[in-house]
Amino acid sequence: MLFAAGAHATGDKAAGRKLVYTCHGCHGIPGYENAYPRYPVPKIAGQNEQYLINALHGYRDGERTHPTMSAQAQSLSEQEIADIAAYLSSLAQ
Secondary structure, eight states, X not given: OOOGGGOOOOOOHHHHHHHGGGTHHHHTSTTOXXXXXXXXXXXXXXXXXXXXXXXXXXXXXXXXXXXXXXXXXXXXOXXXXXXXXXXXXXXXX
């Protein structure tokens, strides 16, 4: 018997590559810092796939708070989250 809680979408790296274009505006700039509150924006290329999925779910579901990330994540489907995570995790750090 399969349970929905254990099921997850398999990511498509090619689709994820198309979806991350907006991510590069902050996460792709070496040394970039958020203006307020001030902190370095993390690099996400090469990050663990499950971590990326969990982080996007956290922003989408309100468990993590950041206005830009929450807005971005709320527009993503489960498949798009999986695709983004598959692509980003495949990149070299």
